Amino acid sequence: xxxxxxxxxxxxxxxxxxxxxxxxxxxxxxxxxxxxxxxxxxxxxxxxxxxxxxxxxxxxxxxxxxxxxxxxxxxxxxxxxxxxxxxxxxxxxxxxxxxxxxxxxxxxxxxxxxxxxxxxxxxxxxxxxxxxxxxxxxxxxxxxxxxxxxxxxxxxxxxxxxxxxxxxxxxxxxxxxxxxxxxxxxxxxxxxxxxxxxxxxxxxxxxxxxxxxxxxxxxxxxx
Amino acid sequence: xxxxxxxxxxxxxxxxxxxxxxxxxxxxxxxxxxxxxxxxxxxxxxxxxxxxxxxxxxxxxxxxxxxxxxxxxxxxxxxxxxxxxxxxxxxxxxxxxxxxxxxxxxxxxxxxxxxxxxxxxxxxxxxxxxxxxxxxxxxxxxxxxxxxxxxxxxxxxxxxxxxxxxxxxxxxxxxxxxxxxxxxxxxxxxxxxxxxxxxxxxxxxxxxxxxxxxxxxxxxxxxxxxxxxxxxxxxxxxxxxxxxxxxxxxxxxxxxxxxxxxxxxxxxxxxxxxxxxxxxxxxxxxxxxxxxxxxxxxxxxxxxxxxxxxxxxxxxxxxxxxxxxxxxxxxxxxxxxxxxxxxxxxxxxxxxxxxxxxxxxxxxxxxxxxxxxxxxxxxxxxxxxxxxxxxxxxxxxxxxxxxxxxxxxxxxxxxxxxxxxxxxxxxxxxxxxxx
Numbered sequence: 001x002x003x004x005x006x007x008x009x010x011x012x013x014x015x016x017x018x019x020x021x022x023x024x025x026x027x028x029x030x031x032x033x034x035x036x037x038x039x040x041x042x043x044x045x046x047x048x049x050x051x052x053x054x055x056x057x058x059x060x061x062x063x064x065x066x067x068x069x070x071x072x073x074x075x076x077x078x079x080x081x082x083x084x085x086x087x088x089x090x091x092x093x094x095x096x097x098x099x100x101x102x103x104x105x106x107x108x109x110x111x112x113x114x115x116x117x118x119x120x121x122x123x124x125x126x127x128x129x130x131x132x133x134x135x136x137x138x139x140x141x142x143x144x145x146x147x148x149x150x151x152x153x154x155x156x157x158x159x160x161x162x163x164x165x166x167x168x169x170x171x172x173x174x175x176x177x178x179x180x181x182x183x184x185x186x187x188x189x190x191x192x193x194x195x196x197x198x199x200x201x202x203x204x205x206x207x208x209x210x211x212x213x214x215x216x217x218x219x220x221x222x223x
Numbered sequence: 224x225x226x227x228x229x230x231x232x233x234x235x236x237x238x239x240x241x242x243x244x245x246x247x248x249x250x251x252x253x254x255x256x257x258x259x260x261x262x263x264x265x266x267x268x269x270x271x272x273x274x275x276x277x278x279x280x281x282x283x284x285x286x287x288x289x290x291x292x293x294x295x296x297x298x299x300x301x302x303x304x305x306x307x308x309x310x311x312x313x314x315x316x317x318x319x320x321x322x323x324x325x326x327x328x329x330x331x332x333x334x335x336x337x338x339x340x341x342x343x344x345x346x347x348x349x350x351x352x353x354x355x356x357x358x359x360x361x362x363x364x365x366x367x368x369x370x371x372x373x374x375x376x377x378x379x380x381x382x383x384x385x386x387x388x389x390x391x392x393x394x395x396x397x398x399x400x401x402x403x404x405x406x407x408x409x410x411x412x413x414x415x416x417x418x419x420x421x422x423x424x425x426x427x428x429x430x431x432x433x434x435x436x437x438x439x440x441x442x443x444x445x446x447x448x449x450x451x452x453x454x455x456x457x458x459x460x461x462x463x464x465x466x467x468x469x470x471x472x473x474x475x476x477x478x479x480x481x482x483x484x485x486x487x488x489x490x491x492x493x494x495x496x497x498x499x500x501x502x503x504x505x506x507x508x509x510x511x512x513x514x515x516x517x518x519x520x521x522x523x524x525x526x527x528x529x530x531x532x533x534x535x536x537x538x539x540x541x542x543x544x545x546x547x548x549x550x551x552x553x554x555x556x557x558x559x560x561x562x563x564x565x566x567x568x569x570x571x572x573x574x575x576x577x578x579x580x581x582x583x584x585x586x587x588x589x590x591x592x593x594x595x596x597x598x599x600x601x602x603x604x605x606x607x608x609x610x611x612x613x614x615x616x617x618x619x620x621x622x623x624x625x626x627x628x629x630x631x632x633x634x635x636x637x638x639x640x641x642x643x644x645x646x647x648x649x650x651x652x653x654x655x656x657x658x
Contacts, residue, residue, distance in 0.1 A: 076339060077347065081323060089324035096328065178332065180375040187325050187375070 011049045013039065015063075018056055019104050026107070028053055054120045057108045062124040064101075068094045069132060083140035084194040087160065090132065091186045095171050099179070106172050122165065129164060133157035137197075146197040156197060163189055320357055321372060323347045329372060333451035341449070342368070355418060360459065367459035369443065371420070375453070378418045409623040413501070417522040424450045427457075427521040430492070430500070437491045439484035439515045460517050462509035465641060475645075477514060482594070482644020484516040489635050490651035497532060501525035501627045503634030505641070525627040530556070535628070536653035539584040544577055558622040572620075582606055583632075586648050594636065595643035603636070 008016075017039045021029050029035035032053070036043045050056045072078060072086075072093045081089060098105045112120035137156050140146030146156070167189065171182040321329075326347065330338045338345040342361040349357035349372075356373040416422060424445050431442030441460070449456035463471070468481075485508070492499040500507075502523040509517040534553040537543050544550055551573055554560040560572050582602060586592040594600075639646060 075327075075337070077323065077327070077337075085323050088322050089327070092324050092328040096331065176376070176379070181379075183325060183328065183375045187322060191322070 010041070010045060014041075014046060014049055015056070015060060018053070019060065019101070022107055023103055028111070054112065055124075057112060057121045058124040060104075060108070061121040062128065064097050065094060065125045065128055068097045069128065082143070083136045083145050084190065086136050086139075087194070088186065088190050091164070091167055091190060092183070095167070095179070095182055095186070098168075098171065109168065109172050118165070126161065129161060130157055133160045136160075140194075140197065145194070147199040147203060149203070159193055159196075163193055320349055321374060325375075326359070326372060329375075329453060333454060334449075338370075345370075356453075361456075363449075368446075368449075369457050369459045370449075371455040371457075373418065373420060373453040378415055405623050406626060409626055413523055413525070413627060416524070419452070420450060420455050421452055423522050424455055426524055430496070430521055430524075431518075433496055434488060434491060437484065437487045439480060440488055441511060441513075441515045441517045443517070443519060457519075460509060460511060460519065462511040462517050464509055465505040465638070468510040469641070475643075478642050478644050479646070480514060481510055481516050482639050482642045482646055483650070485635070485638060485642070485644075486646045486648070487650050488516070488518065489631070493527065494651050494653050497529075498524055498526040499628075499631055501631045503631060503638055505638065508638075523627075525624070525631065527624065527628070531622060531624045531628075532653075538580055540587055540653045544580065547573065550577065557625075559620050561620070579606065586636075586646070590647065590649055591645060592648050593645045594639035595645070600636065600640050603633075 018029070018035070021035065021038075029038070032046050033043050036046045050059065068090065072090050075089070078086065078089065108121050109119060112122075114120070118126065134157060137146060137153075137160075141148055141153070167182065167186055170185045171179060174182045176182075327337050327339075330336060330341065334341055338347075338359075338361065342363045344360075344362035346360045349359050350369075351358050355377045356371050359370045359372065361368040361370050424447050427442070427445050428447070431445075434440060434442070443457040443460050446456040446458075473481075485503075489499060489503070500518065500521060500523070502520070507518065507520040509519060511517050534556040538550070538553055538557075543553065551560060551569060554573065554576060555562075559576055560569055564572070585599065586594075
């Protein structure tokens with residue numbers, strides 16, 4: 001056993017031991033020193049891999065997210081999905097992934113809540129998420145599913161990010177059987193977001209308004 | 224209550240009615256929250272009441288077929304739960320279609336596999352909407368399948384919607400909570416049962432097995448192993464829905480054949496199984512190319528207990544009505560005449576209920592009954608109207624079983640009327656339980 005465990009990369013070993021500690025004790029290890037000692041590594045070895053427990057949390061969430069992305073994209077149907085469906089698919093899969101470690105996810109999420117600022121568990125994952133959003137939005141713009149609006153198009157991905165955070169928060173608080181409510185929140189929320197991204201009567205209205213203002217001016221000046 | 228000037232008749236008008244109600248209800252929320260802004264003590268009760276009033280007003284204006292029958296048997300107190308049953312009947316939960324990813328997710332939840340792994344072929348676009356879900360086509364081992372998937376959260380909305388209108392119901396009918404609860408519980412329970420797909424599969428199999436003796440009737444084959452709490456897998460049946468069938472201008476002989484199968488199906492269940500498919504809605508039936516009637520939905524089943532069956536069918540299927548003392552005794556058993564009624568009341572209700580039952584059970588009293596004519600159905604409507612305007616009937620009367628039995632009977636009459644069928648009404652008749 002001992003020989004085998006040394007073969008696990010140090011990073012993995014720390015991650016596993018950390019999660020195990022939290023799940024068994026329901027709290028963070030008292031200090032990096034105590035934690036390192038308990039898994040017989042030097043404190044400095046811990047710091048080689050992670051700067052703090054917080055960054056450890058971020059790493060765990062990030063790797064969950066990356067794994068989700070890979071598995072979602074490997075589905076055969078994925079390529080045939082629209083931008084909206086790709087987003088839905090990612091959200092559903094990520095929540096399902098988190099469910100496998102719900103106790104840990106809920107604990108680390110609650111712990112990292114910090115006023116209005118982005119929870120620490122999201123720090124690292126956000127980069128990956130933004131890459132995904134860029135991809136999906138670009139594709140949506142290409143297919144016409146999403147409309148290009150001056151100044152606003154760049155903010156679309158922030159919209160998706162806010163929604164993503166909302167979904168996770170909703171799931172953490174969800175008390176329904178099988179977290180059915182979260183499914184509903186995802187389905188309805190993402191549909192709304194993409195409906196807003198799509199061409200709407202408001203766009204036509206703005207367009208018409210612009211046209212009128214220009215041409216009304218033209219008439220006045222010609223008189 | 225406000226007076227009604229006109230009755231919306233066409234489908235468009237009816238749905239428009241529901242839309243206006245929706246807008247009004249939305250408006251009530253806005254009112255509520257703007258009031259609350261200035262007066263934080265404002266409770267939700269007022270809001271609930273506003274909503275319920277608008278919903279109820281719109282309902283009573285609708286005069287849908289189902290509402291009618293409740294009026295007809297004039298358990299006016301039964302009307303409201305009946306109204307709920309319709310307004311909040313599951314078809315009102317027409318949610319937007321489920322997205323592809325959610326379908327995949329639902330399958331993964333219950334089977335640990337995506338539908339594409341589970342079946343040889345699976346169409347991610349649904350073919351049509353079922354009342355609380357949607358239907359997909361699939362194929363496995365060369366067999367065509369229909370797969371019904373339920374929207375998430377339907378069960379929850381039922382209970383919360385019923386709660387929303389409840390406080391108002393007490394006030395409107397001046398009924399005690401206990402009295403009303405009996406009806407409400409019945410409706411809520413039946414509706415919740417409809418959301419339980421595991422139960423539906425079990426019943427579907429039982430009923431399709433038990434109904435084998437009935438001629439010209441087919442059922443899909445069910446696959447319990449490929450079904451779960453929110454998924455039902457059954458074999459795909461080819462066929463036409465009633466409207467499409469009628470559009471092909473079928474011969475009278477064919478209409479009679481289908482109508483007879485429908486009649487037999489119901490009366491076989493009623494008398495032999497003592498439990499009946501309580502949702503005779505056109506969407507639940509199809510007519511197959513082999514000229515048979517296919518029953519495709521067993522969500523709503525009403526069991527008929529012995530203490531209801533005996534007095535009910537004694538009234539509708541025997542000569543008991545000629546004997547006043549005996550009739551009154553049966554009325555008492557069915558809660559249509561209450562223990563505290565005065566002599567005058569007893570006479571009044573006896574006379575009126577007797578008339579109603581005679582009208583209602585006319586098809587039974589004749590060997591062969593023609594449902595095609597407008598006369599009979601219109602008579603039913605007119606009588607219902609008259610009863611609804613009689614103040615004496617604004618009181619809780621009749622045991623809870625009436626709600627679904629009436630809905631069933633009236634739905635059946637309506638379907639047979641649409642079919643224009645001539646029916647032999649004596650195929651399956653009432654008899655005591657043979658144990």
